[in-house]
Amino acid sequence: MQRPMPRKMLFDAIRRLLGRAFQQREVTAIDAAIDAMQAGDTPAEPDRPRTVSPRGIVLIQRFEGCARLRADGMVEAYPDPGTGGSPWTIGWGATGPEIGPGTVWSRSRCDARLAEDIARFASEVDRALGDSPTSQNQFDALVSFHYNTGAIHRATLTRKHCAGDCAGAADEFARWNRAGGRVLSGLVKRRAAEAALYRQI
Numbered sequence: 001m002q003r004p005m006p007r008k009m010l011f012d013a014i015r016r017l018l019g020r021a022f023q024q025r026e027v028t029a030i031d032a033a034i035d036a037m038q039a040g041d042t043p044a045e046p047d048r049p050r051t052v053s054p055r056g057i058v059l060i061q062r063f064e065g066c067a068r069l070r071a072d073g074m075v076e077a078y079p080d081p082g083t084g085g086s087p088w089t090i091g092w093g094a095t096g097p098e099i100g101p102g103t104v105w106s107r108s109r110c111d112a113r114l115a116e117d118i119a120r121f122a123s124e125v126d127r128a129l130g131d132s133p134t135s136q137n138q139f140d141a142l143v144s145f146h147y148n149t150g151a152i153h154r155a156t157l158t159r160k161h162c163a164g165d166c167a168g169a170a171d172e173f174a175r176w177n178r179a180g181g182r183v184l185s186g187l188v189k190r191r192a193a194e195a196a197l198y199r200q201i
Helices: 005-018 024-038 054-064 107-129 136-149 156-162 166-175 185-199
Strands: 074-076 104-106
Touching: 005 024, 005 054, 054 107, 054 136, 054 185, 074 107, 104 107, 107 136, 107 156, 136 156, 136 166, 136 185, 156 166, 166 185
Parallel strands: none
Antiparallel strands: 074 104
8 A cells, every 4th residue: 555645755855864765674663653643642751762863863974974985885994083093983983992993894884883873872862861841953963962072961061951041052062172182173063063953943
């Protein structure tokens, strides 16, 4: 049975944002969510963990990039631009003790790690925000910030957001523009994009 046009339009829009085709499990999950909404089976769940939207994923991918793609389709690790060394990074900004000089992953492994990392960082941001009123755009911006800095629990912008000072929180993004003691143009641009998204309540 063919999907109604509005559903197809939604799938097409998400596919464009992701920049890739859906996996079958993703189609099944989205279909189930739409069916539940149409049936009115979606009561408010204030304690349900918040998740990143496709727009937030695109923002993270835009600034992380899947760098060092080789001619054979594999992806190489690269040193931190601020330090010239550790932490070594691969794929969509993945770091960890298993990643260093000479680490090589497939593109599919990079994509799988991105999904795992986004889910982990989103969970940490959700816990840090508690029951503070947070729009989807604000949440996406804060997850992108945390994905890059790991600082959601100690940042002043988190405290200001939780206190309801959204204007003050938005201004705090720009302070996080350094790596290795230097201001990096890439971080300046990323913080500006995150702040702009955060302000789109």
